[in-house]
Amino acid sequence: MTQISGATQPSTPLVPPVAKQVPTTREHHGDVFVDNYEWLRDKESVEVIEHLKAENSYQEAVTAHQEPLREAIFQEIKGRTLETDLSVPHRKDDWWYYARSVEGQEYGIHCRIRAANSGNAVADWTPPAVEPGVELPGEVILLDGNVEAEGKPFFAVGGTAVTRDGNLFAYAVDNAGDERFTLRIKDLRTGELLPDVVENIFYGVAFSPDGTQIFYTVVDDSWRPYQVKSHVLGTPVSADEVIYQEDDVAMWLGFELSADRRHLVLSIGCSEFSETRLMRLDEPDAGLVTVIPRDERILYEAEPFLLAGPDGQETETILLTHNKDAINSMVSIVDADEFIKPLAEQRWRTVVEHSDAVRVNGAGVTSTHLVVSVRQDTIERVQVLPLEGLGTAAQGTAVEPAFDEELYTAGVSGSDYSAPVIRIGYTSYFTPSRVYDFVLPTPELPGGELLLRKESPVLGGYSASDYVATREWATAADGTRVPLSVLRHVSVQEDSTAAGLVYGYGSYEVSMDPGFGIARLSLLDRGIVMVIAHVRGGGELGRRWYDDGKKLNKKNTFTDFIAATDWLAASGWVAPDRIAAMGGSAGGLLMGAVANLAPEKYAAIVAAVPFVDALNTILDPELPLSALEWEEWGNPITDPEVYEYMKSYTPYENIRAVDYPKIAAVTSFNDTRVLYVEPAKWVQLLRAETTGSEPIVMKIEMDGGHGGASGRYVQWRERAWDYAFVADSLGAIDLLPGAGLK
Structure with a gap:
C-alpha cells in the first residue's frame, strides 16, 4: 500500500503564460x-x-x-492489468481472428488461425482455447502494431478487412492523430504488401465479396465524410470510382456491407433524419437505390436480407429501425418492391412495436434470427426473435439473455450471418468486461444458451x-x-x-x-x-x-x-x-x-x-x-x-x-x-x-x-x-x- 502524503506544493507562486491580445x-x-x-x-x-x-x-x-x-x-x-493478454477469437469465414497484447509493448498484435468445419455448428463456432503468451500452431500475424508504430509519433488503426477467401488483409493506419489514415493491403499468402496504397481515407474499409475491390470513405476539408469510393486492386488510385458523394454539409456519410454481404449499404444522415442507399454487389451497374428519401424526414436504418415465407420462397426484404410515428423508434419489415410506391401507400409490417418506456437502438439479422438492441430503465440489453413468421401472426416471442446485476451493459459485439451464435459483450461498474456467446434459440433450446467465453482478468x-x-x-x-x-x-x-x-x-x-x-x-x-x-x-x-x-x-x-x-x-x-x-x-x-x-x-x-x-x-x-x-x-x-x-x-x-x-x-x-x-x-x-x-x-x-x-x-x-x-x-x-x- 503506497502512501504519498509527503507530497508538497510549490511555495513560490508560479506565473502563467500570458498570450498577447489581438482584438x-x-x-x-x-x-x-x-x-x-x-x-x-x-x-x-x-x-x-x-x-x-x-x-x-x-x-x-x-x-x-x-x-x-x-x-x-x-x-x-x-x-x-494483465499486460500479456488476448481477445476472445471471433470467427469470420474459415478463420479465427484475435489480438494479443504483450507486457512492455504499447500496441496489440492482430493474429488468426484456421477454423475447423466438423458439421457440428455450435462446436465449429466455439472459439479455440488461446493462452496469453503462447503461440498457437499455425498462428499467422496479420498486423503487429508495435512494428508499425516504430519510429512514429502516433499510431492508430482506423479499420481492417479480410477478403472472403482469406488471402488479402487491408488495414488503415494514422501516424499523426488527425484521424486521416493510409490504407495498405497485405497478401497473407506471401506476407508481402501490394503496391496499392491509398492516402487520407477515413474510418472503415471493406472488400467486395469477390475480393477484387475495396471500399473506403473520404472526408472533405471540414473533416466530414462525404465520399464513398472504390479501389480496384492493381489499378491507379487516381482511377478510383466515387460510388457516392454527399454534398449537403449537414449530412454525414458512412457505409457497410449488409449482413449477408449482398449489398453495399450507404448511410446518410444527421441526428434528426436520414437516408439509406443500396447497391447490389452482384449488379453494381444497376447503381444505387434509395430506400426512403431524406425528404420524408424519417430517422431510420435499413438492412436488406432474404426472408423465407411459409412456402419457402425467399423475398427481398428490408429491415427498418425507424422513428415513423415512433419517437423511441420501432422495427418493421417491408418487401423491397414496396419502396417503389409513395410512402403513404407502402405496407410495413410491425416486428417490434413502439413503446414510451423502451428505446429501440438498432436491429440486425443473422440467417435465422432478428437481433434487436433496446434500452429500458437506462439499461441497454439484447433481444432475439426467429425470422420464421416474422411480421405475421405467427411471429415468435422475443428471447433476452438474462443477467443478475441491476446496473449493467449488454450489447452485441459481433455476429456472423451464418453463425448459430451471437457474440455479446457484458460489463458493469464492478464486473470486468465479459465476452459471451449466446446460442440462438431453436425448438430444442427455446431459451437459447449463454456461454461465458472470458472475463477480463483484474490483478x-x-x-x-x-x-x-x-x-x-x-x-x-x-x-x-x-x-x-x-x-x-x-x-x-x-x-x-x-x-x-x-x-x-x-x-x-x-x-x-x-x-x-x-x-x-x-x-x-x-x-x-x-x-x-x-x-x-x-x-x-x-x-x-x-x-x-x-x-x-x-x-x-x-x-x-x-x-x-x-x-x-x-x-x-x-x-x-x-x-x-x-x-x-x-x-x-x-x-x-x-x-x-x-x-x-x-x-x-x-x-x-x-x-x-x-x-x-x-x-x-x-x-x-x-x-x-x-x-x-x-x-x-x-x-x-x-x-x-x-x-x-x-x-x-x-x-x-x-x-x-x-x-x-x-x-x-x-x-x-x-x-x-x-x-x-x-x-x-x-x-x-x-x-x-x-x-x-x-x-x-x-x-x-x-x-x-x-x-x-x-x-x-x-x-x-x-x-x-x-x-x-x-x-x-x-x-x-x-x-x-x-
Missing part, C-alpha cells in the same frame, strides 16, 4: 463580440507553438508535486465486493428526476467527510452506460465517491431525454449536472467543499458551463478536449464538423434565437469575474474534432477574469488526437494525470486502509 471582431444578428485570443488558431505559427509549449511548462511546474501521486496511480493501473487482489454501485435520483430545478450512478468503496463512511467527483457528458444521445474501469478504482480506493450523472442530452431515458437536452433545451444538461452535484453535497457521503467535476469533448462544454454557472460548488474541474468555444466554432461552417453540429445545437448562422441562446451559455463567452476553482484543460494539438485553440483561448480568458487565486492550467499533448496520445502505457499515464489532479485538489491522495493493490 478580432465577430458580428452576427446585430451582436458584436470582440475576441482577443482568436489568433491562437494559427496552428502553423511559431509564436502559437511556443505559447503552447509555455502552457505545458507552466502546467508541469504547477502540478509537479502531483508526480508521486501520478506515478502511484499509473502503477496501480499497471498492477491490475492486484481485486474483489468486486470491495465496492458498491447504486442507482440514485437527483431532482432538477424543473422537477425532472435525473438518474445517477453512485460508486464508492465499501469502507467509505456516511459521515459527510469524503471527497466526491461528478462526471457527465449529455450530448448526441450518447448514454453513459455502466462499464468497468481499472483506472477508476484508484479514485475509489482513495475514498472518492463518484457520481455519473445521466443528464438530459444523453440517451439513457429514451429519445425525449435526448431532445430535452439539445438545441433550445441545452441548458437542461447543465442544470441537471448541478442538481447531481447538489444531490451529492447533501447525500451524507461527502463534504460539500470537497467535490470535483470532470467531462470531455461535449462533456468539456458541460464543464465550462457549470464552471460559469456554479463555480462555488466545485473544488476542481477537469475538462478534456473541451468544446468550450462552441458558438464561435459552429458559426464557421469551414471548421471541422461545424455544419454537422447544427442538428445538435441549432444553426446560429441563420437563426437569431439560436444565436442568442448559445451566446447565453457557451463557456468562453460567459466567463465572468468570480472565484473559479482549480481548472485543468486537457487537449491535443492534432485533435480534429475539438481544436486545441478552444481550451487555449478559454484558459487565457479564465485567468484574466477570475477573482480567485486557484491555478488554471492547460495540458496539451503535441502528438495526440481527440483521444489523446496513442499507446496503452501513455494513455494510462494520461489518465493518471487527470485522476491525480482531481485527488490532489480534493485532499484525497492517500489510500483508504486496506485498499489498493494487494
Whole structure:
C-alpha cells in the first residue's frame, strides 16, 4: 500500500503564460463580440507553438508535486492489468481472428488461425482455447502494431478487412492523430504488401465479396465524410470510382456491407433524419437505390436480407429501425418492391412495436434470427426473435439473455450471418468486461444458451465486493428526476467527510452506460465517491431525454449536472467543499458551463478536449464538423434565437469575474474534432477574469488526437494525470486502509 502524503506544493507562486491580445471582431444578428485570443488558431505559427509549449511548462511546474501521486496511480493501473493478454477469437469465414497484447509493448498484435468445419455448428463456432503468451500452431500475424508504430509519433488503426477467401488483409493506419489514415493491403499468402496504397481515407474499409475491390470513405476539408469510393486492386488510385458523394454539409456519410454481404449499404444522415442507399454487389451497374428519401424526414436504418415465407420462397426484404410515428423508434419489415410506391401507400409490417418506456437502438439479422438492441430503465440489453413468421401472426416471442446485476451493459459485439451464435459483450461498474456467446434459440433450446467465453482478468487482489454501485435520483430545478450512478468503496463512511467527483457528458444521445474501469478504482480506493450523472442530452431515458437536452433545451444538461452535484453535497457521503467535476469533448462544454454557472460548488474541474468555444466554432461552417453540429445545437448562422441562446451559455463567452476553482484543460494539438485553440483561448480568458487565486492550467499533448496520445502505457499515464489532479485538489491522495493493490 503506497502512501504519498509527503507530497508538497510549490511555495513560490508560479506565473502563467500570458498570450498577447489581438482584438478580432465577430458580428452576427446585430451582436458584436470582440475576441482577443482568436489568433491562437494559427496552428502553423511559431509564436502559437511556443505559447503552447509555455502552457505545458507552466502546467508541469504547477502540478509537479502531483508526480508521486501520478506515478502511484499509473502503477496501480499497471498492477491490475494483465499486460500479456488476448481477445476472445471471433470467427469470420474459415478463420479465427484475435489480438494479443504483450507486457512492455504499447500496441496489440492482430493474429488468426484456421477454423475447423466438423458439421457440428455450435462446436465449429466455439472459439479455440488461446493462452496469453503462447503461440498457437499455425498462428499467422496479420498486423503487429508495435512494428508499425516504430519510429512514429502516433499510431492508430482506423479499420481492417479480410477478403472472403482469406488471402488479402487491408488495414488503415494514422501516424499523426488527425484521424486521416493510409490504407495498405497485405497478401497473407506471401506476407508481402501490394503496391496499392491509398492516402487520407477515413474510418472503415471493406472488400467486395469477390475480393477484387475495396471500399473506403473520404472526408472533405471540414473533416466530414462525404465520399464513398472504390479501389480496384492493381489499378491507379487516381482511377478510383466515387460510388457516392454527399454534398449537403449537414449530412454525414458512412457505409457497410449488409449482413449477408449482398449489398453495399450507404448511410446518410444527421441526428434528426436520414437516408439509406443500396447497391447490389452482384449488379453494381444497376447503381444505387434509395430506400426512403431524406425528404420524408424519417430517422431510420435499413438492412436488406432474404426472408423465407411459409412456402419457402425467399423475398427481398428490408429491415427498418425507424422513428415513423415512433419517437423511441420501432422495427418493421417491408418487401423491397414496396419502396417503389409513395410512402403513404407502402405496407410495413410491425416486428417490434413502439413503446414510451423502451428505446429501440438498432436491429440486425443473422440467417435465422432478428437481433434487436433496446434500452429500458437506462439499461441497454439484447433481444432475439426467429425470422420464421416474422411480421405475421405467427411471429415468435422475443428471447433476452438474462443477467443478475441491476446496473449493467449488454450489447452485441459481433455476429456472423451464418453463425448459430451471437457474440455479446457484458460489463458493469464492478464486473470486468465479459465476452459471451449466446446460442440462438431453436425448438430444442427455446431459451437459447449463454456461454461465458472470458472475463477480463483484474490483478492486484481485486474483489468486486470491495465496492458498491447504486442507482440514485437527483431532482432538477424543473422537477425532472435525473438518474445517477453512485460508486464508492465499501469502507467509505456516511459521515459527510469524503471527497466526491461528478462526471457527465449529455450530448448526441450518447448514454453513459455502466462499464468497468481499472483506472477508476484508484479514485475509489482513495475514498472518492463518484457520481455519473445521466443528464438530459444523453440517451439513457429514451429519445425525449435526448431532445430535452439539445438545441433550445441545452441548458437542461447543465442544470441537471448541478442538481447531481447538489444531490451529492447533501447525500451524507461527502463534504460539500470537497467535490470535483470532470467531462470531455461535449462533456468539456458541460464543464465550462457549470464552471460559469456554479463555480462555488466545485473544488476542481477537469475538462478534456473541451468544446468550450462552441458558438464561435459552429458559426464557421469551414471548421471541422461545424455544419454537422447544427442538428445538435441549432444553426446560429441563420437563426437569431439560436444565436442568442448559445451566446447565453457557451463557456468562453460567459466567463465572468468570480472565484473559479482549480481548472485543468486537457487537449491535443492534432485533435480534429475539438481544436486545441478552444481550451487555449478559454484558459487565457479564465485567468484574466477570475477573482480567485486557484491555478488554471492547460495540458496539451503535441502528438495526440481527440483521444489523446496513442499507446496503452501513455494513455494510462494520461489518465493518471487527470485522476491525480482531481485527488490532489480534493485532499484525497492517500489510500483508504486496506485498499489498493494487494
